Amino acid sequence: MTDTPLTQSLEYARANQARLLEKFYEFLRIPSVSTDAAYQPDVHRAAEWLVAELERLGFDECAALPTDGHPVVYGEWLKAGDDQPTVIIYAHYDVQPPDPLALWQTPPFEPELRDGKLYARGAIDDKAGVWGNLIVFEALLQTTGALPFNVKVFFEGEEESGSPSMAPFITANRERLAADLLIISDGGCLPPTPEIIYSARGIISAEVTVTGPEHDFHSGLGGGVLHNPVHMVAKIIASFHDDNGHIRIPGAYDGSIPMTEAERQKFAATEDRTIQMIKQSLGDFRVWGEPGFGFMERSARTSLDVNGVYGGYQGDGVKTIIPAKAGFKVTMRLAPGQDPHDIARKLEAHVMGFACDTVDIAVKIGKQAGWGVLMLQDGPIIDALDRAYQAGWGQAIDFTRTGGSIPIMGMFQRELNLPITVMGFGSGALAHAPNEHLLLDYFQRNIDTAIHFYHALPQAISG
Amino acid sequence: MTDTPLTQSLEYARANQARLLEKFYEFLRIPSVSTDAAYQPDVHRAAEWLVAELERLGFDECAALPTDGHPVVYGEWLKAGDDQPTVIIYAHYDVQPPDPLALWQTPPFEPELRDGKLYARGAIDDKAGVWGNLIVFEALLQTTGALPFNVKVFFEGEEESGSPSMAPFITANRERLAADLLIISDGGCLPPTPEIIYSARGIISAEVTVTGPEHDFHSGLGGGVLHNPVHMVAKIIASFHDDNGHIRIPGAYDGSIPMTEAERQKFAATEDRTIQMIKQSLGDFRVWGEPGFGFMERSARTSLDVNGVYGGYQGDGVKTIIPAKAGFKVTMRLAPGQDPHDIARKLEAHVMGFACDTVDIAVKIGKQAGWGVLMLQDGPIIDALDRAYQAGWGQAIDFTRTGGSIPIMGMFQRELNLPITVMGFGSGALAHAPNEHLLLDYFQRNIDTAIHFYHALPQAISG
Numbered sequence: 001m002t003d004t005p006l007t008q009s010l011e012y013a014r015a016n017q018a019r020l021l022e023k024f025y026e027f028l029r030i031p032s033v034s035t036d037a038a039y040q041p042d043v044h045r046a047a048e049w050l051v052a053e054l055e056r057l058g059f060d061e062c063a064a065l066p067t068d069g070h071p072v073v074y075g076e077w078l079k080a081g082d083d084q085p086t087v088i089i090y091a092h093y094d095v096q097p098p099d100p101l102a103l104w105q106t107p108p109f110e111p112e113l114r115d116g117k118l119y120a121r122g123a124i125d126d127k128a129g130v131w132g133n134l135i136v137f138e139a140l141l142q143t144t145g146a147l148p149f150n151v152k153v154f155f156e157g158e159e160e161s162g163s164p165s166m167a168p169f170i171t172a173n174r175e176r177l178a179a180d181l182l183i184i185s186d187g188g189c190l191p192p193t194p195e196i197i198y199s200a201r202g203i204i205s206a207e208v209t210v211t212g213p214e215h216d217f218h219s220g221l222g223g224g225v226l227h228n229p230v231h232m233v234a235k236i237i238a239s240f241h242d243d244n245g246h247i248r249i250p251g252a253y254d255g256s257i258p259m260t261e262a263e264r265q266k267f268a269a270t271e272d273r274t275i276q277m278i279k280q281s282l283g284d285f286r287v288w289g290e291p292g293f294g295f296m297e298r299s300a301r302t303s304l305d306v307n308g309v310y311g312g313y314q315g316d317g318v319k320t321i322i323p324a325k326a327g328f329k330v331t332m333r334l335a336p337g338q339d340p341h342d343i344a345r346k347l348e349a350h351v352m353g354f355a356c357d358t359v360d361i362a363v364k365i366g367k368q369a370g371w372g373v374l375m376l377q378d379g380p381i382i383d384a385l386d387r388a389y390q391a392g393w394g395q396a397i398d399f400t401r402t403g404g405s406i407p408i409m410g411m412f413q414r415e416l417n418l419p420i421t422v423m424g425f426g427s428g429a430l431a432h433a434p435n436e437h438l439l440l441d442y443f444q445r446n447i448d449t450a451i452h453f454y455h456a457l458p459q460a461i462s463g
Numbered sequence: 464m465t466d467t468p469l470t471q472s473l474e475y476a477r478a479n480q481a482r483l484l485e486k487f488y489e490f491l492r493i494p495s496v497s498t499d500a501a502y503q504p505d506v507h508r509a510a511e512w513l514v515a516e517l518e519r520l521g522f523d524e525c526a527a528l529p530t531d532g533h534p535v536v537y538g539e540w541l542k543a544g545d546d547q548p549t550v551i552i553y554a555h556y557d558v559q560p561p562d563p564l565a566l567w568q569t570p571p572f573e574p575e576l577r578d579g580k581l582y583a584r585g586a587i588d589d590k591a592g593v594w595g596n597l598i599v600f601e602a603l604l605q606t607t608g609a610l611p612f613n614v615k616v617f618f619e620g621e622e623e624s625g626s627p628s629m630a631p632f633i634t635a636n637r638e639r640l641a642a643d644l645l646i647i648s649d650g651g652c653l654p655p656t657p658e659i660i661y662s663a664r665g666i667i668s669a670e671v672t673v674t675g676p677e678h679d680f681h682s683g684l685g686g687g688v689l690h691n692p693v694h695m696v697a698k699i700i701a702s703f704h705d706d707n708g709h710i711r712i713p714g715a716y717d718g719s720i721p722m723t724e725a726e727r728q729k730f731a732a733t734e735d736r737t738i739q740m741i742k743q744s745l746g747d748f749r750v751w752g753e754p755g756f757g758f759m760e761r762s763a764r765t766s767l768d769v770n771g772v773y774g775g776y777q778g779d780g781v782k783t784i785i786p787a788k789a790g791f792k793v794t795m796r797l798a799p800g801q802d803p804h805d806i807a808r809k810l811e812a813h814v815m816g817f818a819c820d821t822v823d824i825a826v827k828i829g830k831q832a833g834w835g836v837l838m839l840q841d842g843p844i845i846d847a848l849d850r851a852y853q854a855g856w857g858q859a860i861d862f863t864r865t866g867g868s869i870p871i872m873g874m875f876q877r878e879l880n881l882p883i884t885v886m887g888f889g890s891g892a893l894a895h896a897p898n899e900h901l902l903l904d905y906f907q908r909n910i911d912t913a914i915h916f917y918h919a920l921p922q923a924i925s926g
Contacts, residue, residue, distance in 0.1 A: 201683065205781045213748040220664065220867030221741055223766030223796045224708075225758055227751035230769040230791070234700030241694060245687075278684055285676040288690035288821040295688055303686030306693040307784050308775035313792060318668045318829055320794055321770050328693070329776060331783055333686045358751040366781055404683030 008143040009451045013135055017444065020138075021118075024131045028111040028120040034070055034094035035161040043157055046093050047071045050130065050155055057137050059153065065173075067165035070094060070157030074176075077137075078150045085180040085461040086150040090412070091129035092159035092186065095122035096432045103434035116440050117428070123438040124426030129185035130155055132425030132443065136450045149458050152179060156408070159186070162368060163408050170415045180461050181381065181419050182412050188426035188446060189397075191439075194389050196422050198377040199300060199401040202334030202410055204344045205366030208236060208351055209327035212359045216312070216321040227358035229326040230311040236354050236361075237328060240304050245290045247304050249350040254342065256335035257374060259297050263401075267296035274400075299403035302343075303333045333372075333403060340369035370407030375420040384460035385421060385453055392449025423450060471606040472914045476598055480907065483601075484581075487594045491574040491583040497533055497557035498624040506620055509556050510534045513593065513618055520600050522616065528636075530628035533557060533620030537639075540600075541613045548643040548924040549613040553875070554592035555622035555649065558585035559895045566897035579903050580891070586901040587889030592648035593618055595888030595906065599913045612921050615642060619871070622649070625831060626871050633878045643924055644844065644882050645875055651889035651909060652860075654902075657852050659885050661840040662763060662864040665797030665873055667807045668829030671699060671814055672790035675822045679775070679784040690821035692789040693774045699817050699824075700791060703767050708753040710767050712813040717805065719798035720837060722760050726864075730759035737863075762866035765806075766796045796835075796866060803832035834873030838883040847923035848884060848916055855912025886913060 013020075032046035033039035047064035050073045054062040059075035073093060078086070098108035098121045106112040108121035120127075133153070140147050154177070158165060170177065189195055210229040217226055242248055259267075267274070271294055275287060289298040311326025313319035334343055348363045355361055376382050377399055389397045413420055427442035476483075495509035496502040510527035513536045517525040522538035536556060541549070561571035561584045569575040571584035583590075596616070603610050617640070621628060633640065652658055673692040680689055705711055722730075730737070734757055738750060752761040774789025776782035797806055811826045818824055839845050840862055852860045876883055890905035 201686075203683075203783070205783075214746040217745060217748060218867065219766075219768045219770060219794055220666075220796060220865065221745060221762070222748065223664075223768050223794075223866055224761040224764055225750055225752045225866075226748050228768050230772050231700060231704060233772070234697040234769070237694060237697030238701035282680060282684060283677040285680060285685065285689050286821045287688055289688045298687040299684070301687055303682075305682045305686050305691050305785050306697070306775065307682060307782055308777050308786065309693050309696070309772055309789060310777045312769065312771035314771050314773045318792065318794065318831075319770055320666070320668075322768050323771065326772060329781065331682055331686075331781065333683060358749045368781075402683065403686055403688075404681065 005144045006451065006455050009139045009455070010448055012139040012143050013447050013451065014444070020135050024127075025111045027127055027131055028122060029109055031098070031109045032094050032122070032157070033097050034158045036097055043070050043094060047073050047157055050093060051075070053134055054153060057134065057141060067158075067169045069161070069165035072157065072169060073153065073155035075153045076151065077147055080147060080150045084149045084458055086152060086178070087457065088152045088154050088177060088179045088182045089133050090154045090156065090182060090184050090186070090408075091133060092126045092156040093130050094157045094160050095127065096125065096160050098434075100434060105435055108434075108436075113440070117437040118440055119435060119437045121436055123436055124188060124428035125431035125436065126159065126186045126426060128188065128426035128428070128438055128443060129424055132447055132450065133185055135447055136454060139451060140454065148454055149461070152177065159408065163411070164368070166408055167411050167415070170411055174415060177416055179416070179418055181421070181457070182416065184409060184420060184422045185424055186426070187422070188424035188428065188442070189393075190427055191442060192395070193398050194393055194395060195398045195400055196385070197402045198375040198399050198421070199336055200373050200406040200409060201300065201403055202336070202338055202340050202372035203331060203370045203405040203407065204334065204340045204347070205329070205331045205368070206344065206347055207327060207329050207364045207366070208233070209325060209362045210359050211325045213322065213324050216324050219320040219322050222322040226322055228322050229359050230323055232354065232359050232361065233309065233311060233326040233328055236351055237306055237309070239350070239354075245288065247302060249304070249346055251346045252304070252343065253302050253335070254346070255338040256302060257337035259300055264294060264297060268294050271295045296401060300335060300401050302335050302338065303403070304330065306330050333405060336372035336374035338372060340371055344369060368407065370405050371410030371414050373406065373409040373413050373420065375409070375422065380460040380463055381419065381421060381457070384456040385423065388449045388453035388456065391452045392445045423453060425450070468607045469914065469918050472602045472918070473911055475606050476602040476910050476914065477907070483598050487590075488574045490590055490594055491585055492572055494561070494572045495557050495585070495620070496560050496623075497621045499560055506533050506557060510536050510620060513556060514538070516597055517616060520597065520604060530621075530632045532624070532628035535620065535632060536616065536618035538616045539614065540610050543610060543613045547612045547921055549615060549641070550920065551615045551617050551640060551642045551645045552596050553617045553619070553645060553647050553649070553871075554596060555589045555619040556593050557620045557623050558590065559588065559623050561897075563897060568898055571897075576903070580900040581903055582898060582900045584899055586899055587651060587891035588894035588899065589622065589649045589889060591651060591889035591891070591901055591906060592887055595910055595913065596648055598910055599917060602910075602914060603917065611917055612924070615640065622871065626874070627831075629871055630874050630878070633874055637878060640879055642879070642881055644884070644920075645879065647872060647883060647885045648887050649889070650885070651887035651891065651905070652856075653890055654905060655858070656861050657856055657858060658861045658863055659848070660865045661838040661862050661884070662799055663836050663869040663872060664763065664866055665799070665801055665803050665835035666794060666833045666868040666870065667797065667803045667810070668792070668794045668831070669807065669810055670790060670792050670827045670829070671696070672788060672825050673822050674788045676785065676787050679787050682783040682785050685785040689785055691785050692822050693786055695817065695822050695824070696772065696774060696789040696791055699814055700769055700772070702813070702817075708751065710765060712767070712809055714809045715767070715806065716765050716798070717809070718801040719765060720800035722763055727757060727760060731757050734758045759864060763798060763864050765798050765801065766866070767793065769793050796868060799835035799837035801835060803834060807832060831870065833868050833870030834877050836869065836872040836876050836883065838872070838885065843923040843926055844882065844884060844920070847919040848886065851912045851916035851919065854915045855908045886916060888913070
């Protein structure tokens with residue numbers, strides 16, 4: 001290997017591994033749990049710790065920017081010049097609560113290395129993303145004196161509590177956040193095959209309640225003369241799909257960006273493997289869905305599921321009542337391109353179409369509505385990312401979609417209107433669970449991969 | 464008033480009121496709670512106490528007949544001769560549990576008279592029916608030396624626990640119970656208008672469960688590719704009725720004996736009053752039901768109600784799952800004439816018609832199935848009963864139907880195939896509740912009424 005700036009940076013990161021790991025422990029010891037008010041000072045302490053690190057690296061405008069919730073750690077390094085692209089690097093420094101504490105083999109905020117695994121809350125999700133980038137920045141700055149492009153760092157402090165303040169914050173900071181590309185450093189690929197997601201669905205939620213008589217009513221006296229709220233609930237739920245699983249709410253698919261023919265063919269070829277993988281991680285299930293669409297296409301299209309239904313007597317045996325009230329909770333997953341507020345209005349209108357004189361129907365749309373997202377799936381940036389993984393991992397990436405929802409990505413795409421890709425550092429296991437741990441070997445490979453990727457990015461973005 | 468046998472009997476019952484009340488207290492002090500095994504010796508003690516009373520009155524074959532549950536107190540007085548009709552008198556000597564004890568003003572098994580109200584558990588339901596008949600028998604026997612017809616006494620000991628042993632007992636004792644008429648002495652009219660029920664609906668129950676994936680499933684990964692059990696539950700429930708409230712299960716109305724045109728007209732005239740009365744006792748509700756049928760006819764026809772529905776998340780907020788399982792409890796009220804086993808099979812077949820490869824459906828039919836009943840609503844016996852109330856209460860009876868179910872009546876009608884009517888003694892309030900009490904004045908009027916009625920019965924039955 002010739003001694004190029006690239007190899008020097010790779011070498012720096014490896015040579016300083018022990019020292020940088022010690023520093024990482026310092027960060028991991030701060031219990032920045034965002035959902036629990038008791039940890040609020042710790043969340044702020046973590047933010048200030050990161051601001052100091054960014055300043056040490058020579059970033060400008062470093063600050064823990066206030067939001068309605070926890071601060072965003074911001075810093076910029078714009079010395080690459082106007083002719084170079086600007087990239088936002090996103091990660092989050094808050095962590096999940098450590099409960100149940102009793103199941104941890106070692107304390108969650110006392111990082112411990114065992115058999116090449118670094119155990120700590122946040123070790124993968126997502127302090128690995130934050131700290132991995134800082135290592136890469138240091139390696140690049142210490143060996144080349146500069147970063148290959150202009151960088152704006154955006155470290156969120158409330159990802160694990162649903163990012164309630166992010167949408168208004170991003171809107172208010174639209175100019176500050178102007179860039180050519182957003183890299184999401186959350187999650188991390190797992191051996192053997194590095195898989196990168198380029199699309200997620202949006203989400204809306206609602207709760208529907210149907211109320212009838214003042215109290216539960218004797219079913220002998222009420223049967224045949226009183227409208228049963230459970231029957232109305234069932235009628236509404238049954239109206240959501242036709243017998244093929246197609247959603248019957250008028251306009252439910254409005255705005256959807258369909259899957260391309262190339263994607264369809266690619267996913268058809270790997271469908272069996274995808275199904276097997278989901279079964280392995282989530283338990284056995286029987287495949288269902290709308291005829292004419294492949295498994296992954298169904299997972300990418302608009303879907304509607306009742307997550308819970310309730311009404312009347314649920315105990316053992318028989319209770320002869322007509323329940324006073326019944327209801328259900330419903331979520332819809334939205335295809336990229338769909339406006340969650342528009343679809344929520346259509347859901348509500350459809351349900352209220354059942355309004356009648358004999359029961360009362362109420363719809364409460366959930367506050368958190370997320371857009372779907374369609375990130376980069378091909379082109380020079382993705383080619384560069386693929387080459388970087390081949391260099392760092394010795395393997396090509398598997399690009400895929402998820403049927404799940406990552407609202408923060410939708411917010412960025414919607415508000416900043418820029419291309420997005422994912423490059424995470426948190427290769428490991430048990431995120432959100434006791435004994436969360438990072439695979440140090442793969443963490444190091446991810447650092448290598450990022451150095452390769454960041455090195456190649458200016459040309460990929462410009463060309 | 465001339466001194467006829469009738470007036471002598473009426474006079475005897477009033478003259479001996481204090482002594483007979485003391486004796487009633489003795490009976491009320493026995494806590495014959497049939498649902499609680501701890502009271503089993505007391506239930507048997509009450510049965511033996513009644514056997515002794517019947518023997519004292521000169522009845523034959525007096526015995527506490529064993530059943531699979533609590534004994535039936537039986538006794539017969541057949542000395543009226545072969546040319547006189549035979550009447551079964553039904554009442555039950557078991558009572559509801561007294562809980563919650565703290566809400567009783569005086570102990571439930573220490574009868575106490577306050578302001579003309581006799582407070583005790585069972586004072587109206589149904590020890591009044593048992594003891595009222597024994598008073599009438601004594602009055603008739605002591606003043607005329609005989610009863611006006613042959614009597615078979617049938618005092619049940621497990622009415623308050625669902626009469627699980629009665630159907631096989633009645634079948635096994637069909638010959639012993641041969642008679643011309645059955646009088647049900649349960650319940651009791653309330654001032655101002657004595658109302659007597661001549662029809663009740665049958666009942667069947669079932670629980671339906673739908674199971675999908677092994678565990679609750681992530682709705683992002685499962686939405687669109689996994690059959691949601693709640694959706695199947697809703698589809699099944701929604702299939703039960705058309706938009707008019709007509710039951711769509713094939714054969715659901717099979718065997719129904721329709722309401723007569725005369726009944727239709729009678730109930731149409733009192734419909735508003737009926738609705739107001741139900742609202743007063745059970746709370747406000749909005750009238751619903753199948754067009755073309757009056758309120759009371761809807762209450763008398765076959766009906767189907769889901770009594771409870773469940774599945775998935777029911778707590779606060781959102782949980783993005785596809786539930787592993789969902790289900791519901793359903794009861795049907797059956798019109799008189801319908802075979803509950805036949806209708807249960809049709810319900811099950813309808814539900815199982817939704818069977819498919821992507822979820823599992825199971826139907827469990829409840830064990831207790833009850834026939835509807837159509838008792839006497841006109842003719843000489845009812846005329847005699849009406850005249851008896853006019854003599855005892857100074858008022859004509861209001862004959863009506865109930866939409867509720869009284870399975871014991873259906874068993875008698877089905878097994879013994881005889882005419883049935885109702886003549887209760889328990890005029891009072893708070894049956895099944897703390898501070899149950901009998902209105903002594905009306906109890907005495909019911910005794911008068913029964914003496915008039917029994918006196919007139921032979922001619923009414925023969926003529």
